Amino acid sequence: MTRITFEKQAQDGKARRGVIRTTRGDIQTPAFMPVGTAATVKAMMPESVAATGADILLGNTYHLMLRPTAERVAALGGLHKFMNWSGPILTDSGGFQVMSLAGLRKLTEKGVTFKSHIDGSKHEITPERSMEIQALLGSDIVMCFDECPALPADRDRIASSMELSMRWAQRSKDAFGDRPGHALFGIQQGGLEEDLRAQSAQALREIEFDGYAVGGLAVGEGQEAMFGCLDFAPDQLPENKPRYLMGVGKPDDIVGAVARGIDMMDCVLPSRSGRTGQVFTRHGVLNIKNARHQDDPRPLDENCSCPACRNYSRAYLHHVFRSQEIISSMLLTWHNLHYYQDIMSGMREAIASGTFAAWQSDFHSGRAQGDIDPL
Structure with missing residues (x-):
C-alpha cells in the first residue's frame, strides 16, 4: 500500500462509520485517539492502551x-519503536503548543520563534x-503547521490568522513531498465565522490533502458555540476524506x-482526569476522592x-487515590480510556445499524441519571 485511504x-444522518487504512493497521471510525504527549500515554503501558480498543x-x-x-x-529507530507502539501514530504540528505554552514567541510570515518552556532555549x-520534525519522528499521519x-478574537485577527495558516498549509504540503505510506492532513481555521471557514476549506481543497x-x-468558546460551528464546518470539507476535530473532548462533546x-x-x-480522580461512567462523572466512596465495595461501573471495574472496589480506588499511590492513576486512566473507546464502538455499531438517534438518546439519558446512590 502506498497511500492511506x-x-x-x-452513514446515519450526518454521522459516518468508516475505516482509515494505513500501512500499520486499520483505524475504525469514528475514532478517539488517546494523547501520548511525550511518547507515552501517562500512567499507561502501550499494551494497556491497545487493550482499551x-x-x-x-x-x-512541540514536546518531542x-x-x-x-x-x-530518529536515531533510535523512530517514534513507533522508541515508545513500543506498533499501530498508527498521528503527530500534531506543534502550532497550538507554541501558542499556549512557549514563552516570548514571535510570529512572522516565515514561522514562529519561541523560548522552550523547559529550559528557556530558543527555537x-x-x-x-514542522514537516522535517514529523518525518524524523516517523508518524503515519502528519498535521500541517498552522x-x-x-x-x-476579533474578526480581522481571525481572518488574517486563517489566511496565514492557508499559506503555511501550502508550504507544509510542498515540504512534505512524496512520502508513500504517510498522510498529510490540512487544518481548517476561521474561528466561528461560516464564511471564513468556507474560504479556508476551499483553500485546503485546492492544495489537496489526505484528510482534513x-x-x-x-x-474556550464553549460547547454551544462549538456545536454551532460544527453544524456547518465539516460539511465544507471533502466527503471522501477523514475529518478530524482537534482537541475534543468531553464525552457529550x-x-x-x-x-x-x-x-x-x-x-x-x-487520562488527565484519571490522574486527578475524576471518573467518567455511563451514569455521568464521579469524583473518587469524595468520602462517600470510602466504604463502598461496588465497582465504579458494574x-x-x-x-479497575472488574477487580477493584470504589473503597480501594478511593484509598489508593487518597494515599497518592501510582496504581490509582493507572487504574482510573485505564477505566476512562476504556469508557471512551466503549462510546466509540457503540456509535460505530449504531451508525452501521441505522439506530444512531436512539443510541444518542440512551447515551444522554444514562448520563443524566447521575451516579448510583451512596450505600
Whole structure:
C-alpha cells in the first residue's frame, strides 16, 4: 500500500462509520485517539492502551522536538519503536503548543520563534521545520503547521490568522513531498465565522490533502458555540476524506461532534482526569476522592469490563487515590480510556445499524441519571 485511504461504510444522518487504512493497521471510525504527549500515554503501558480498543495514538511535535529531540528519536529507530507502539501514530504540528505554552514567541510570515518552556532555549518552527520534525519522528499521519488564535478574537485577527495558516498549509504540503505510506492532513481555521471557514476549506481543497481537520475549536468558546460551528464546518470539507476535530473532548462533546459528521478526535481529558480522580461512567462523572466512596465495595461501573471495574472496589480506588499511590492513576486512566473507546464502538455499531438517534438518546439519558446512590 502506498497511500492511506478512507472508506465510508455507513452513514446515519450526518454521522459516518468508516475505516482509515494505513500501512500499520486499520483505524475504525469514528475514532478517539488517546494523547501520548511525550511518547507515552501517562500512567499507561502501550499494551494497556491497545487493550482499551484504541487503534491510533497522538504524539506531540512541540514536546518531542524539545525533549528528547526528533533527531534522537530518529536515531533510535523512530517514534513507533522508541515508545513500543506498533499501530498508527498521528503527530500534531506543534502550532497550538507554541501558542499556549512557549514563552516570548514571535510570529512572522516565515514561522514562529519561541523560548522552550523547559529550559528557556530558543527555537524556531516553520512549516518546513514542522514537516522535517514529523518525518524524523516517523508518524503515519502528519498535521500541517498552522496558527490558532485563542477565542474570542476579533474578526480581522481571525481572518488574517486563517489566511496565514492557508499559506503555511501550502508550504507544509510542498515540504512534505512524496512520502508513500504517510498522510498529510490540512487544518481548517476561521474561528466561528461560516464564511471564513468556507474560504479556508476551499483553500485546503485546492492544495489537496489526505484528510482534513477542523482546528481552532475547544479553545474556550464553549460547547454551544462549538456545536454551532460544527453544524456547518465539516460539511465544507471533502466527503471522501477523514475529518478530524482537534482537541475534543468531553464525552457529550464527542457524541455531538460525530452527530455533525466528524470522524476522528483526540483529547487529554480521559487520562488527565484519571490522574486527578475524576471518573467518567455511563451514569455521568464521579469524583473518587469524595468520602462517600470510602466504604463502598461496588465497582465504579458494574457494566464496565476494564480492570479497575472488574477487580477493584470504589473503597480501594478511593484509598489508593487518597494515599497518592501510582496504581490509582493507572487504574482510573485505564477505566476512562476504556469508557471512551466503549462510546466509540457503540456509535460505530449504531451508525452501521441505522439506530444512531436512539443510541444518542440512551447515551444522554444514562448520563443524566447521575451516579448510583451512596450505600
